Amino acid sequence: MRQLELFVAKNKGSPASRGGVKIEEITCRSALQRPPWDEYTLNPYRGCLHACVYGYCRMMQRFEDDPPPWGTYCHARTNMPNVLAREVKRYPPKQVMVGSVCDAWQWPEKHFGITRECLLILLKGGFPLRCLTKSDLIRRDFDVLSQYRNMVTLGVSLSTPPPLSLLWEPRASPPEERLKILAEAAQYGIPVYLSLSPLLPGLGDDVDSLSALFARIRRLPLQGLWVDLVHARSGVWRACYPLLAKRFPKLLPLWRKIFFDRGEAQRYAGKLRVRILEAAVRSGLRCRIDLKGYEVARRCGR
Numbered sequence: 001m002r003q004l005e006l007f008v009a010k011n012k013g014s015p016a017s018r019g020g021v022k023i024e025e026i027t028c029r030s031a032l033q034r035p036p037w038d039e040y041t042l043n044p045y046r047g048c049l050h051a052c053v054y055g056y057c058r059m060m061q062r063f064e065d066d067p068p069p070w071g072t073y074c075h076a077r078t079n080m081p082n083v084l085a086r087e088v089k090r091y092p093p094k095q096v097m098v099g100s101v102c103d104a105w106q107w108p109e110k111h112f113g114i115t116r117e118c119l120l121i122l123l124k125g126g127f128p129l130r131c132l133t134k135s136d137l138i139r140r141d142f143d144v145l146s147q148y149r150n151m152v153t154l155g156v157s158l159s160t161p162p163p164l165s166l167l168w169e170p171r172a173s174p175p176e177e178r179l180k181i182l183a184e185a186a187q188y189g190i191p192v193y194l195s196l197s198p199l200l201p202g203l204g205d206d207v208d209s210l211s212a213l214f215a216r217i218r219r220l221p222l223q224g225l226w227v228d229l230v231h232a233r234s235g236v237w238r239a240c241y242p243l244l245a246k247r248f249p250k251l252l253p254l255w256r257k258i259f260f261d262r263g264e265a266q267r268y269a270g271k272l273r274v275r276i277l278e279a280a281v282r283s284g285l286r287c288r289i290d291l292k293g294y295e296v297a298r299r300c301g302r
Contacts (some may be wrong), residue, residue, distance in 0.1 A: 192222060229258070
């Protein structure tokens, strides 16, 4: 614990340390989770210091007793590599989503290194990986991911362009940095994808904004582009409402409809689908595009 205290003190200038955060070491009884879809998930941390306002992962707080505010704490599952080493001997190999309800490369990973250990265990055990992050710490693991490039896909997540990103995801690496990560990973031969998760309604989801973004990424060798809608899950509306009311009051009716009216949400998704297709054609983006679980276009621009 003394080493952790020194690490936190040394990194007081880190964006993740501003405003006060609490980092604790905990243990886990299992490492690989088996959701209904056909892949495992791995989350070395509980909580996420990126403090994304829209973060649907805050729904995991319902399993905690009196949790602190979302984005102010991170619990490191320090025994996960040992648990995982036993599980890979018992479970049949299939794809693992690394970081489904946390960012596995968030700030404390610099100290603990849990994610890196788990990557090596999984890859050596024959488990393909799908990694998703908003952290530039992922560069540290390019050596491992490139060594097993045939078993890995690496994605970064964007939600809104700067400077709006500072409001909605204040402690994540800047969007510009995340796009650089994709370009650098591709140079290492690592397959890459981009996830717009979630694309925030009224904040960069228009054709012009999407076209500008797609034009910037169209030369990347993307395996795919995934677009997710804002999640109407536990605590998300309550978290988003104050920021919307203060900075974007004109968007409140749209967001309220999307959160609380299934029909309106489906209509919004349909309109967004059309805008995405138009932006892809306009920008010349050519890759598989998926909107919340169903394919929008396989080869855009043709």
